[in-house]
Amino acid sequence: MNKFLRTLIPADIAKGLSVTGKHFSQVFFTANRRKVPFHIVSEYPEVPAKVQPRFRGRLTLLKDEQGEIKCVCCLACEKICPTQVITIEKGKKEGRKMPFPVRYDFEMERCIFCEFCVESCGFDSIILNHQFELAAYNREDFSLGTEGLGQNMFELSPTGKFSVADD
Amino acid sequence: MPTPTLTQSIVITLIQCLLVVIFVFVVVPLTVFAERKVLGHLQQRLGSTRVASGHVGFSGWMNRTMWKMGRVPVLSYWRGIPGLVGDVLKLILKEDIMPAKADKFVFFLAPSISMVAAIVVFAAISFVPGTFFTFPAWFPYLGGLPVSGGIADINVGLLWILGVATVGVYGIVLAGWSSNSKYPLLGGLRSAAQMVSYEVPLTLSLLAPVVLAASLNFSEMSSRMATGMPAWALVPQVIGFLLYLTCGFAETNRLPFDMPEAENELVAGFHTEYSGMKFGLFYLAEYINMTVVSALASAFFLGGPWLLPFGLQGLLNPYLPGFLSWFGQPHAIFFVAKIVFLLFTYIWVRGTIPRYRYDQIMAVGWKYLIPLALVNLLLAAVIRCFAV
Numbered sequence: 001m002n003k004f005l006r007t008l009i010p011a012d013i014a015k016g017l018s019v020t021g022k023h024f025s026q027v028f029f030t031a032n033r034r035k036v037p038f039h040i041v042s043e044y045p046e047v048p049a050k051v052q053p054r055f056r057g058r059l060t061l062l063k064d065e066q067g068e069i070k071c072v073c074c075l076a077c078e079k080i081c082p083t084q085v086i087t088i089e090k091g092k093k094e095g096r097k098m099p100f101p102v103r104y105d106f107e108m109e110r111c112i113f114c115e116f117c118v119e120s121c122g123f124d125s126i127i128l129n130h131q132f133e134l135a136a137y138n139r140e141d142f143s144l145g146t147e148g149l150g151q152n153m154f155e156l157s158p159t160g161k162f163s164v165a166d167d
Numbered sequence: 168m169p170t171p172t173l174t175q176s177i178v179i180t181l182i183q184c185l186l187v188v189i190f191v192f193v194v195v196p197l198t199v200f201a202e203r204k205v206l207g208h209l210q211q212r213l214g215s216t217r218v219a220s221g222h223v224g225f226s227g228w229m230n231r232t233m234w235k236m237g238r239v240p241v242l243s244y245w246r247g248i249p250g251l252v253g254d255v256l257k258l259i260l261k262e263d264i265m266p267a268k269a270d271k272f273v274f275f276l277a278p279s280i281s282m283v284a285a286i287v288v289f290a291a292i293s294f295v296p297g298t299f300f301t302f303p304a305w306f307p308y309l310g311g312l313p314v315s316g317g318i319a320d321i322n323v324g325l326l327w328i329l330g331v332a333t334v335g336v337y338g339i340v341l342a343g344w345s346s347n348s349k350y351p352l353l354g355g356l357r358s359a360a361q362m363v364s365y366e367v368p369l370t371l372s373l374l375a376p377v378v379l380a381a382s383l384n385f386s387e388m389s390s391r392m393a394t395g396m397p398a399w400a401l402v403p404q405v406i407g408f409l410l411y412l413t414c415g416f417a418e419t420n421r422l423p424f425d426m427p428e429a430e431n432e433l434v435a436g437f438h439t440e441y442s443g444m445k446f447g448l449f450y451l452a453e454y455i456n457m458t459v460v461s462a463l464a465s466a467f468f469l470g471g472p473w474l475l476p477f478g479l480q481g482l483l484n485p486y487l488p489g490f491l492s493w494f495g496q497p498h499a500i501f502f503v504a505k506i507v508f509l510l511f512t513y514i515w516v517r518g519t520i521p522r523y524r525y526d527q528i529m530a531v532g533w534k535y536l537i538p539l540a541l542v543n544l545l546l547a548a549v550i551r552c553f554a555v
Protein backbone atom coordinates (compact mmCIF):
# COMPACT_ATOMS: atom_id res chain seq x y z
CA MET A 1 0.00 0.00 0.00
CA ASN A 2 2.81 2.34 0.94
CA LYS A 3 4.64 1.52 -2.26
CA PHE A 4 1.47 2.03 -4.23
CA LEU A 5 0.96 5.46 -2.71
CA ARG A 6 4.56 6.44 -3.37
CA THR A 7 4.13 5.49 -7.00
CA LEU A 8 0.87 7.37 -7.18
CA ILE A 9 2.13 10.65 -5.78
CA PRO A 10 5.10 11.83 -7.82
CA ALA A 11 6.97 13.27 -4.83
CA ASP A 12 10.33 11.81 -5.81
CA ILE A 13 10.02 13.19 -9.29
CA ALA A 14 9.11 16.60 -7.87
CA LYS A 15 12.16 16.48 -5.62
CA GLY A 16 14.42 15.67 -8.54
CA LEU A 17 12.87 18.38 -10.65
CA SER A 18 13.40 20.92 -7.89
CA VAL A 19 17.09 20.02 -7.64
CA THR A 20 17.71 20.38 -11.35
CA GLY A 21 15.53 23.49 -11.46
CA LYS A 22 17.64 25.06 -8.74
CA HIS A 23 20.80 24.31 -10.70
CA PHE A 24 19.21 25.72 -13.82
CA SER A 25 18.25 28.99 -12.20
CA GLN A 26 21.64 29.33 -10.49
CA VAL A 27 23.50 28.98 -13.76
CA PHE A 28 20.93 30.96 -15.74
CA PHE A 29 20.95 34.00 -13.49
CA THR A 30 24.68 34.18 -12.77
CA ALA A 31 26.62 32.92 -15.78
CA ASN A 32 26.68 36.18 -17.73
CA ARG A 33 26.50 38.66 -14.86
CA ARG A 34 29.81 40.38 -14.23
CA LYS A 35 28.98 41.62 -10.75
CA VAL A 36 28.02 38.36 -9.07
CA PRO A 37 30.56 37.58 -6.36
CA PHE A 38 30.78 33.88 -7.16
CA HIS A 39 30.07 32.02 -10.37
CA ILE A 40 29.29 28.33 -10.64
CA VAL A 41 30.17 28.65 -14.31
CA SER A 42 30.68 31.85 -16.23
CA GLU A 43 30.73 32.75 -19.90
CA TYR A 44 34.44 32.99 -19.57
CA PRO A 45 36.10 35.38 -22.00
CA GLU A 46 33.28 37.95 -21.78
CA VAL A 47 32.71 37.55 -18.06
CA PRO A 48 36.03 37.53 -16.22
CA ALA A 49 36.34 34.35 -14.20
CA LYS A 50 36.59 34.86 -10.47
CA VAL A 51 38.80 32.56 -8.39
CA GLN A 52 38.65 31.52 -4.78
CA PRO A 53 40.57 33.73 -2.28
CA ARG A 54 43.23 31.11 -1.66
CA PHE A 55 43.88 30.50 -5.35
CA ARG A 56 47.61 30.15 -6.08
CA GLY A 57 48.58 32.10 -9.17
CA ARG A 58 51.82 33.69 -10.27
CA LEU A 59 54.56 34.71 -7.80
CA THR A 60 54.70 38.48 -7.16
CA LEU A 61 57.20 40.63 -5.28
CA LEU A 62 55.63 43.21 -2.98
CA LYS A 63 56.72 46.79 -2.27
CA ASP A 64 56.07 48.77 0.90
CA GLU A 65 54.52 52.25 1.16
CA GLN A 66 57.70 54.03 0.15
CA GLY A 67 57.99 51.95 -3.00
CA GLU A 68 60.87 49.93 -1.58
CA ILE A 69 61.11 46.21 -2.26
CA LYS A 70 60.11 44.40 0.93
CA CYS A 71 62.44 41.46 0.28
CA VAL A 72 65.52 41.34 2.54
CA CYS A 73 67.32 38.46 0.80
CA CYS A 74 67.08 35.88 3.59
CA LEU A 75 67.03 33.23 0.82
CA ALA A 76 64.38 31.17 2.65
CA CYS A 77 62.24 30.94 -0.48
CA GLU A 78 65.18 29.96 -2.63
CA LYS A 79 66.11 27.19 -0.23
CA ILE A 80 62.66 25.74 0.25
CA CYS A 81 61.63 25.82 -3.41
CA PRO A 82 61.18 22.17 -4.52
CA THR A 83 61.89 22.92 -8.17
CA GLN A 84 64.50 25.61 -7.55
CA VAL A 85 62.98 28.22 -9.75
CA ILE A 86 63.98 31.22 -7.60
CA THR A 87 67.46 32.75 -7.84
CA ILE A 88 68.33 35.70 -5.60
CA GLU A 89 71.49 37.84 -5.72
CA LYS A 90 72.24 39.82 -2.55
CA GLY A 91 73.29 43.44 -2.81
CA LYS A 92 73.50 46.78 -1.07
CA LYS A 93 71.57 49.96 -1.69
CA GLU A 94 72.13 53.57 -0.55
CA GLY A 95 70.10 54.47 2.55
CA ARG A 96 68.85 50.98 3.30
CA LYS A 97 70.01 48.95 6.27
CA MET A 98 68.63 45.64 5.11
CA PRO A 99 70.15 43.73 2.19
CA PHE A 100 68.61 44.45 -1.19
CA PRO A 101 67.89 41.89 -3.99
CA VAL A 102 69.89 42.98 -7.00
CA ARG A 103 68.47 40.06 -8.93
CA TYR A 104 65.31 38.12 -8.13
CA ASP A 105 64.77 35.62 -10.97
CA PHE A 106 61.75 33.39 -11.26
CA GLU A 107 61.48 30.64 -13.86
CA MET A 108 57.73 30.24 -14.19
CA GLU A 109 57.90 27.33 -16.63
CA ARG A 110 59.12 25.00 -13.89
CA CYS A 111 57.09 26.48 -11.03
CA ILE A 112 54.55 24.09 -9.49
CA PHE A 113 52.64 26.82 -7.61
CA CYS A 114 53.00 25.04 -4.24
CA GLU A 115 53.16 28.32 -2.22
CA PHE A 116 56.06 27.03 -0.04
CA CYS A 117 58.00 30.22 -0.80
CA VAL A 118 55.20 32.42 0.51
CA GLU A 119 54.81 30.29 3.62
CA SER A 120 58.52 30.39 4.37
CA CYS A 121 58.84 34.15 3.92
CA GLY A 122 59.22 35.84 7.32
CA PHE A 123 58.74 39.37 6.00
CA ASP A 124 55.54 38.92 3.94
CA SER A 125 57.34 40.23 0.92
CA ILE A 126 56.02 37.80 -1.71
CA ILE A 127 52.55 36.50 -2.56
CA LEU A 128 50.96 34.34 -5.22
CA ASN A 129 48.47 36.55 -7.00
CA HIS A 130 45.14 35.49 -8.55
CA GLN A 131 46.29 35.45 -12.13
CA PHE A 132 45.79 32.28 -14.13
CA GLU A 133 45.98 33.33 -17.77
CA LEU A 134 49.71 32.69 -17.90
CA ALA A 135 50.12 31.08 -21.30
CA ALA A 136 52.74 32.60 -23.57
CA TYR A 137 54.00 31.98 -27.07
CA ASN A 138 57.74 32.09 -26.30
CA ARG A 139 59.78 30.25 -23.74
CA GLU A 140 61.63 33.44 -22.78
CA ASP A 141 58.36 34.98 -21.63
CA PHE A 142 58.37 32.63 -18.65
CA SER A 143 61.64 34.00 -17.21
CA LEU A 144 60.63 36.76 -14.84
CA GLY A 145 62.85 39.13 -12.91
CA THR A 146 63.01 42.50 -11.21
CA GLU A 147 63.80 44.23 -14.52
CA GLY A 148 61.97 44.14 -17.84
CA LEU A 149 58.94 45.90 -19.24
CA GLY A 150 55.92 43.59 -19.34
CA GLN A 151 56.81 40.43 -17.52
CA ASN A 152 58.43 41.63 -14.33
CA MET A 153 57.82 40.41 -10.83
CA PHE A 154 55.84 43.44 -9.66
CA GLU A 155 53.02 43.76 -12.13
CA LEU A 156 50.45 41.39 -13.53
CA SER A 157 51.29 39.52 -16.69
CA PRO A 158 49.64 40.85 -19.83
CA THR A 159 46.25 39.17 -19.83
CA GLY A 160 43.69 38.18 -22.42
CA LYS A 161 45.83 35.70 -24.29
CA PHE A 162 43.05 33.41 -25.47
CA SER A 163 44.32 30.27 -27.03
CA VAL A 164 44.16 30.00 -30.78
CA ALA A 165 45.67 27.09 -32.58
CA ASP A 166 47.60 28.89 -35.30
CA ASP A 167 50.77 31.04 -35.51
CA MET B 168 -18.95 42.18 -41.47
CA PRO B 169 -18.72 40.93 -45.07
CA THR B 170 -19.03 37.21 -45.69
CA PRO B 171 -16.10 35.79 -47.66
CA THR B 172 -16.63 34.11 -51.02
CA LEU B 173 -15.30 30.61 -51.59
CA THR B 174 -12.03 31.78 -53.15
CA GLN B 175 -11.51 34.31 -50.41
CA SER B 176 -12.00 31.72 -47.69
CA ILE B 177 -9.58 29.38 -49.46
CA VAL B 178 -6.98 32.16 -49.57
CA ILE B 179 -7.58 32.87 -45.88
CA THR B 180 -7.13 29.19 -45.04
CA LEU B 181 -3.89 29.13 -47.00
CA ILE B 182 -2.70 32.15 -45.03
CA GLN B 183 -3.59 30.35 -41.80
CA CYS B 184 -1.67 27.28 -42.94
CA LEU B 185 1.31 29.49 -43.70
CA LEU B 186 1.11 31.07 -40.26
CA VAL B 187 0.96 27.67 -38.57
CA VAL B 188 3.90 26.37 -40.60
CA ILE B 189 5.87 29.49 -39.71
CA PHE B 190 4.96 28.97 -36.05
CA VAL B 191 6.10 25.35 -36.17
CA PHE B 192 9.33 26.10 -37.98
CA VAL B 193 10.14 28.88 -35.55
CA VAL B 194 9.33 26.88 -32.43
CA VAL B 195 11.03 23.63 -33.44
CA PRO B 196 14.56 24.92 -34.14
CA LEU B 197 14.36 27.08 -31.06
CA THR B 198 13.43 23.99 -29.04
CA VAL B 199 16.38 22.12 -30.47
CA PHE B 200 18.60 25.02 -29.47
CA ALA B 201 16.94 25.32 -26.08
CA GLU B 202 17.50 21.62 -25.51
CA ARG B 203 21.26 22.14 -25.64
CA LYS B 204 21.23 25.20 -23.46
CA VAL B 205 18.66 24.06 -20.89
CA LEU B 206 20.19 20.60 -20.54
CA GLY B 207 23.55 22.25 -20.00
CA HIS B 208 22.19 24.63 -17.41
CA LEU B 209 20.45 21.77 -15.59
CA GLN B 210 23.77 19.97 -15.37
CA GLN B 211 25.65 23.12 -14.30
CA ARG B 212 27.46 23.72 -17.55
CA LEU B 213 26.69 26.33 -20.11
CA GLY B 214 25.74 24.28 -23.13
CA SER B 215 26.92 25.66 -26.44
CA THR B 216 28.29 29.17 -25.99
CA ARG B 217 29.87 29.81 -29.35
CA VAL B 218 30.39 28.16 -32.68
CA ALA B 219 34.03 27.61 -33.49
CA SER B 220 34.17 28.51 -37.11
CA GLY B 221 37.14 27.13 -39.00
CA HIS B 222 40.49 28.78 -39.47
CA VAL B 223 40.01 29.07 -43.21
CA GLY B 224 38.33 31.63 -45.35
CA PHE B 225 37.18 35.14 -44.60
CA SER B 226 35.27 34.22 -41.44
CA GLY B 227 38.24 32.25 -40.13
CA TRP B 228 40.53 35.23 -40.74
CA MET B 229 38.10 37.53 -38.94
CA ASN B 230 37.81 35.13 -36.01
CA ARG B 231 41.57 34.79 -35.65
CA THR B 232 42.06 38.54 -35.79
CA MET B 233 39.47 39.13 -33.13
CA TRP B 234 40.88 36.46 -30.83
CA LYS B 235 44.31 38.06 -31.24
CA MET B 236 42.84 41.43 -30.29
CA GLY B 237 41.52 39.85 -27.12
CA ARG B 238 37.89 40.00 -28.25
CA VAL B 239 35.38 37.23 -28.70
CA PRO B 240 34.61 36.93 -32.41
CA VAL B 241 31.18 38.24 -33.35
CA LEU B 242 30.57 35.57 -35.99
CA SER B 243 30.70 32.72 -33.54
CA TYR B 244 29.23 34.65 -30.70
CA TRP B 245 26.01 35.04 -28.74
CA ARG B 246 25.56 31.93 -26.67
CA GLY B 247 25.64 29.41 -29.49
CA ILE B 248 22.74 30.81 -31.50
CA PRO B 249 24.75 30.46 -34.76
CA GLY B 250 24.85 26.73 -34.02
CA LEU B 251 21.17 26.62 -34.85
CA VAL B 252 21.89 27.68 -38.44
CA GLY B 253 24.69 25.14 -38.53
CA ASP B 254 22.35 22.38 -37.39
CA VAL B 255 19.79 23.10 -40.08
CA LEU B 256 22.42 23.44 -42.81
CA LYS B 257 24.03 20.16 -41.74
CA LEU B 258 20.74 18.30 -41.91
CA ILE B 259 19.96 19.69 -45.37
CA LEU B 260 23.39 19.31 -46.93
CA LYS B 261 24.42 15.91 -45.56
CA GLU B 262 24.73 12.93 -47.87
CA ASP B 263 21.65 10.75 -47.95
CA ILE B 264 22.71 7.11 -47.59
CA MET B 265 20.30 4.26 -48.26
CA PRO B 266 21.19 0.72 -47.12
CA ALA B 267 21.67 -1.66 -50.06
CA LYS B 268 19.07 -4.17 -48.91
CA ALA B 269 16.53 -1.71 -47.59
CA ASP B 270 12.98 -1.69 -48.87
CA LYS B 271 13.42 1.43 -50.98
CA PHE B 272 9.83 2.62 -51.17
CA VAL B 273 8.96 2.05 -47.50
CA PHE B 274 12.32 3.46 -46.44
CA PHE B 275 11.39 6.63 -48.29
CA LEU B 276 7.79 6.58 -47.07
CA ALA B 277 8.44 6.24 -43.33
CA PRO B 278 9.88 9.69 -42.53
CA SER B 279 7.22 11.38 -44.61
CA ILE B 280 4.47 9.53 -42.72
CA SER B 281 5.80 10.60 -39.34
CA MET B 282 6.30 14.18 -40.50
CA VAL B 283 2.84 14.49 -42.10
CA ALA B 284 1.10 12.83 -39.15
CA ALA B 285 2.82 15.24 -36.81
CA ILE B 286 2.10 18.43 -38.70
CA VAL B 287 -1.43 17.71 -39.94
CA VAL B 288 -2.67 17.68 -36.34
CA PHE B 289 -2.26 21.46 -36.27
CA ALA B 290 -5.25 21.75 -38.57
CA ALA B 291 -7.66 21.12 -35.70
CA ILE B 292 -5.80 23.13 -33.06
CA SER B 293 -7.29 26.57 -32.56
CA PHE B 294 -4.96 29.10 -31.02
CA VAL B 295 -7.67 31.47 -29.88
CA PRO B 296 -11.47 31.10 -29.93
CA GLY B 297 -13.29 33.31 -32.45
CA THR B 298 -11.30 35.65 -34.67
CA PHE B 299 -7.54 35.83 -34.43
CA PHE B 300 -7.28 39.12 -36.35
CA THR B 301 -9.20 41.05 -39.02
CA PHE B 302 -7.62 42.23 -42.24
CA PRO B 303 -7.59 46.06 -42.43
CA ALA B 304 -9.87 47.64 -45.03
CA TRP B 305 -7.02 48.73 -47.32
CA PHE B 306 -5.77 45.15 -47.68
CA PRO B 307 -6.18 44.01 -51.31
CA TYR B 308 -8.82 41.35 -51.94
CA LEU B 309 -9.22 40.36 -48.29
CA GLY B 310 -9.97 43.75 -46.71
CA GLY B 311 -12.24 43.60 -43.68
CA LEU B 312 -12.37 39.81 -43.50
CA PRO B 313 -11.79 38.02 -40.20
CA VAL B 314 -9.21 35.25 -39.75
CA SER B 315 -10.29 32.65 -37.22
CA GLY B 316 -7.96 31.30 -34.58
CA GLY B 317 -7.73 27.78 -35.99
CA ILE B 318 -7.48 26.39 -39.52
CA ALA B 319 -10.42 24.00 -39.23
CA ASP B 320 -12.20 24.13 -35.90
CA ILE B 321 -14.26 21.02 -36.61
CA ASN B 322 -16.84 19.39 -34.35
CA VAL B 323 -14.81 16.22 -33.83
CA GLY B 324 -11.52 18.04 -33.40
CA LEU B 325 -10.18 15.96 -30.54
CA LEU B 326 -11.09 12.69 -32.29
CA TRP B 327 -9.30 13.87 -35.41
CA ILE B 328 -6.21 14.90 -33.45
CA LEU B 329 -5.96 11.57 -31.61
CA GLY B 330 -6.62 9.59 -34.77
CA VAL B 331 -4.03 11.35 -36.88
CA ALA B 332 -1.43 11.47 -34.14
CA THR B 333 -1.65 7.69 -33.83
CA VAL B 334 -0.69 7.31 -37.50
CA GLY B 335 2.74 8.59 -36.48
CA VAL B 336 3.55 5.17 -35.03
CA TYR B 337 3.43 3.77 -38.56
CA GLY B 338 6.33 6.01 -39.49
CA ILE B 339 8.48 4.60 -36.72
CA VAL B 340 7.49 0.95 -37.22
CA LEU B 341 7.92 1.14 -40.99
CA ALA B 342 11.28 2.88 -40.58
CA GLY B 343 12.44 0.11 -38.26
CA TRP B 344 11.24 -2.62 -40.56
CA SER B 345 12.39 -1.22 -43.89
CA SER B 346 15.94 -0.50 -42.72
CA ASN B 347 16.62 -4.27 -42.81
CA SER B 348 18.81 -4.17 -39.74
CA LYS B 349 18.58 -5.55 -36.21
CA TYR B 350 18.60 -2.43 -34.07
CA PRO B 351 16.06 -0.41 -36.04
CA LEU B 352 13.72 -3.40 -36.09
CA LEU B 353 13.93 -3.81 -32.31
CA GLY B 354 13.42 -0.08 -31.88
CA GLY B 355 10.38 -0.13 -34.11
CA LEU B 356 8.84 -3.10 -32.30
CA ARG B 357 9.42 -1.53 -28.91
CA SER B 358 7.94 1.71 -30.08
CA ALA B 359 4.84 -0.03 -31.41
CA ALA B 360 4.25 -1.82 -28.11
CA GLN B 361 4.89 1.27 -26.06
CA MET B 362 2.72 3.53 -28.17
CA VAL B 363 -0.16 1.11 -28.23
CA SER B 364 -0.10 0.72 -24.45
CA TYR B 365 0.20 4.43 -23.75
CA GLU B 366 -2.46 5.38 -26.24
CA VAL B 367 -5.05 4.00 -23.81
CA PRO B 368 -4.30 6.11 -20.69
CA LEU B 369 -3.64 9.13 -22.93
CA THR B 370 -7.10 8.92 -24.44
CA LEU B 371 -8.70 8.09 -21.08
CA SER B 372 -7.07 11.10 -19.43
CA LEU B 373 -8.34 13.29 -22.28
CA LEU B 374 -11.84 11.87 -21.80
CA ALA B 375 -12.18 13.68 -18.47
CA PRO B 376 -12.17 17.12 -20.16
CA VAL B 377 -14.49 15.74 -22.83
CA VAL B 378 -16.96 14.65 -20.17
CA LEU B 379 -16.66 17.89 -18.25
CA ALA B 380 -16.97 20.15 -21.28
CA ALA B 381 -19.50 17.96 -23.12
CA SER B 382 -17.90 18.68 -26.48
CA LEU B 383 -15.23 17.43 -28.86
CA ASN B 384 -14.68 20.77 -30.55
CA PHE B 385 -11.22 22.09 -29.74
CA SER B 386 -11.95 25.75 -29.08
CA GLU B 387 -15.25 25.03 -27.34
CA MET B 388 -13.56 22.51 -25.07
CA SER B 389 -10.71 24.80 -24.17
CA SER B 390 -12.98 27.75 -23.46
CA ARG B 391 -15.36 25.68 -21.33
CA MET B 392 -12.51 24.08 -19.44
CA ALA B 393 -11.02 27.49 -18.73
CA THR B 394 -14.10 29.50 -17.87
CA GLY B 395 -17.14 27.29 -17.32
CA MET B 396 -16.03 24.84 -14.65
CA PRO B 397 -17.06 24.62 -10.98
CA ALA B 398 -14.37 24.64 -8.31
CA TRP B 399 -14.75 20.88 -7.84
CA ALA B 400 -13.51 20.26 -11.35
CA LEU B 401 -10.04 21.32 -10.23
CA VAL B 402 -9.25 17.83 -8.89
CA PRO B 403 -9.84 15.77 -12.05
CA GLN B 404 -8.13 18.47 -14.08
CA VAL B 405 -4.93 18.38 -12.02
CA ILE B 406 -4.81 14.57 -11.93
CA GLY B 407 -5.67 14.43 -15.61
CA PHE B 408 -2.95 16.93 -16.44
CA LEU B 409 -0.27 14.85 -14.70
CA LEU B 410 -1.55 11.67 -16.34
CA TYR B 411 -1.73 13.29 -19.73
CA LEU B 412 1.75 14.74 -19.46
CA THR B 413 3.21 11.37 -18.46
CA CYS B 414 1.52 9.63 -21.36
CA GLY B 415 2.54 12.50 -23.63
CA PHE B 416 6.19 11.88 -22.78
CA ALA B 417 5.70 8.23 -23.69
CA GLU B 418 3.81 9.05 -26.89
CA THR B 419 6.51 11.36 -28.18
CA ASN B 420 9.28 8.90 -27.27
CA ARG B 421 11.03 11.37 -25.04
CA LEU B 422 13.10 10.54 -22.01
CA PRO B 423 12.32 8.92 -19.55
CA PHE B 424 10.32 6.80 -22.01
CA ASP B 425 12.61 6.85 -25.05
CA MET B 426 12.58 3.10 -25.62
CA PRO B 427 12.59 3.25 -29.45
CA GLU B 428 15.96 4.97 -29.50
CA ALA B 429 17.60 3.90 -26.25
CA GLU B 430 21.14 4.80 -27.25
CA ASN B 431 22.98 2.40 -25.00
CA GLU B 432 20.82 -0.58 -25.94
CA LEU B 433 19.88 0.00 -29.58
CA VAL B 434 22.42 2.15 -31.41
CA ALA B 435 19.95 4.88 -32.22
CA GLY B 436 16.79 2.82 -32.48
CA PHE B 437 14.51 3.12 -35.45
CA HIS B 438 16.50 5.83 -37.24
CA THR B 439 19.90 4.13 -37.08
CA GLU B 440 20.10 3.70 -40.84
CA TYR B 441 18.74 7.12 -41.69
CA SER B 442 20.88 10.09 -42.60
CA GLY B 443 20.58 13.47 -44.19
CA MET B 444 17.19 15.09 -44.50
CA LYS B 445 15.32 11.81 -43.97
CA PHE B 446 16.75 11.70 -40.46
CA GLY B 447 15.98 15.41 -40.27
CA LEU B 448 12.31 14.68 -40.90
CA PHE B 449 12.22 12.21 -37.98
CA TYR B 450 13.94 14.80 -35.85
CA LEU B 451 11.46 17.47 -36.89
CA ALA B 452 8.52 15.12 -36.35
CA GLU B 453 9.65 14.38 -32.81
CA TYR B 454 9.78 18.05 -31.92
CA ILE B 455 6.51 18.84 -33.71
CA ASN B 456 4.90 16.01 -31.75
CA MET B 457 6.21 17.57 -28.58
CA THR B 458 4.64 20.86 -29.60
CA VAL B 459 1.33 19.13 -30.35
CA VAL B 460 1.24 17.35 -27.00
CA SER B 461 2.10 20.62 -25.24
CA ALA B 462 -0.63 22.39 -27.19
CA LEU B 463 -3.24 19.81 -26.17
CA ALA B 464 -2.14 19.85 -22.53
CA SER B 465 -2.22 23.62 -22.38
CA ALA B 466 -5.59 23.82 -24.15
CA PHE B 467 -7.47 21.25 -22.08
CA PHE B 468 -5.79 21.52 -18.70
CA LEU B 469 -3.81 24.76 -18.48
CA GLY B 470 -6.60 27.01 -19.67
CA GLY B 471 -5.53 27.40 -23.30
CA PRO B 472 -5.63 31.01 -24.45
CA TRP B 473 -6.80 32.19 -21.03
CA LEU B 474 -4.28 33.22 -18.43
CA LEU B 475 -4.96 30.94 -15.47
CA PRO B 476 -4.72 27.13 -15.56
CA PHE B 477 -7.15 24.44 -14.36
CA GLY B 478 -10.36 26.43 -14.81
CA LEU B 479 -9.36 29.07 -12.26
CA GLN B 480 -10.01 31.78 -14.84
CA GLY B 481 -13.75 31.13 -14.74
CA LEU B 482 -13.73 31.37 -10.94
CA LEU B 483 -11.72 34.59 -10.98
CA ASN B 484 -13.36 36.44 -13.86
CA PRO B 485 -16.43 37.77 -11.92
CA TYR B 486 -14.09 39.43 -9.41
CA LEU B 487 -11.66 40.85 -11.97
CA PRO B 488 -11.48 44.67 -11.76
CA GLY B 489 -12.18 46.57 -14.95
CA PHE B 490 -8.69 47.84 -15.66
CA LEU B 491 -7.36 44.27 -15.64
CA SER B 492 -9.98 43.02 -18.10
CA TRP B 493 -7.25 42.39 -20.70
CA PHE B 494 -6.16 39.47 -18.54
CA GLY B 495 -9.69 38.08 -18.49
CA GLN B 496 -9.81 37.77 -22.28
CA PRO B 497 -8.38 34.95 -24.39
CA HIS B 498 -5.14 35.82 -26.16
CA ALA B 499 -3.01 33.68 -28.46
CA ILE B 500 0.09 34.88 -26.63
CA PHE B 501 -0.99 33.08 -23.44
CA PHE B 502 -1.48 29.88 -25.41
CA VAL B 503 1.95 30.12 -27.01
CA ALA B 504 3.54 30.96 -23.66
CA LYS B 505 2.04 27.82 -22.13
CA ILE B 506 3.26 25.71 -25.06
CA VAL B 507 6.75 27.10 -24.60
CA PHE B 508 6.65 26.42 -20.87
CA LEU B 509 5.60 22.81 -21.46
CA LEU B 510 8.37 22.39 -24.01
CA PHE B 511 10.75 23.61 -21.33
CA THR B 512 9.23 21.04 -18.97
CA TYR B 513 9.99 18.35 -21.54
CA ILE B 514 13.66 19.26 -21.47
CA TRP B 515 13.60 19.71 -17.71
CA VAL B 516 12.26 16.19 -17.20
CA ARG B 517 14.77 14.86 -19.69
CA GLY B 518 17.57 16.38 -17.68
CA THR B 519 16.26 14.96 -14.41
CA ILE B 520 14.79 11.48 -14.72
CA PRO B 521 16.77 8.53 -16.09
CA ARG B 522 15.30 6.07 -18.56
CA TYR B 523 12.93 3.38 -17.30
CA ARG B 524 13.48 -0.27 -17.99
CA TYR B 525 11.19 -1.74 -20.62
CA ASP B 526 9.15 -3.87 -18.18
CA GLN B 527 8.90 -0.90 -15.82
CA ILE B 528 7.42 1.19 -18.62
CA MET B 529 4.82 -1.45 -19.31
CA ALA B 530 4.08 -1.85 -15.59
CA VAL B 531 3.61 1.88 -15.11
CA GLY B 532 1.41 2.09 -18.15
CA TRP B 533 -0.90 -0.84 -17.42
CA LYS B 534 -0.88 -1.12 -13.63
CA TYR B 535 -0.94 2.52 -12.59
CA LEU B 536 -1.82 4.91 -15.37
CA ILE B 537 -4.84 3.12 -16.82
CA PRO B 538 -6.61 2.47 -13.45
CA LEU B 539 -5.81 6.00 -12.36
CA ALA B 540 -7.16 7.41 -15.60
CA LEU B 541 -10.35 5.37 -15.16
CA VAL B 542 -10.81 6.62 -11.58
CA ASN B 543 -10.20 10.15 -12.80
CA LEU B 544 -12.79 9.68 -15.53
CA LEU B 545 -15.30 8.43 -12.94
CA LEU B 546 -14.59 11.48 -10.78
CA ALA B 547 -15.13 13.77 -13.74
CA ALA B 548 -18.39 12.01 -14.55
CA VAL B 549 -19.62 12.42 -10.96
CA ILE B 550 -18.76 16.12 -11.02
CA ARG B 551 -20.44 16.43 -14.40
CA CYS B 552 -23.58 14.79 -12.97
CA PHE B 553 -23.94 16.82 -9.80
CA ALA B 554 -21.96 20.04 -10.04
CA VAL B 555 -22.18 21.37 -13.59
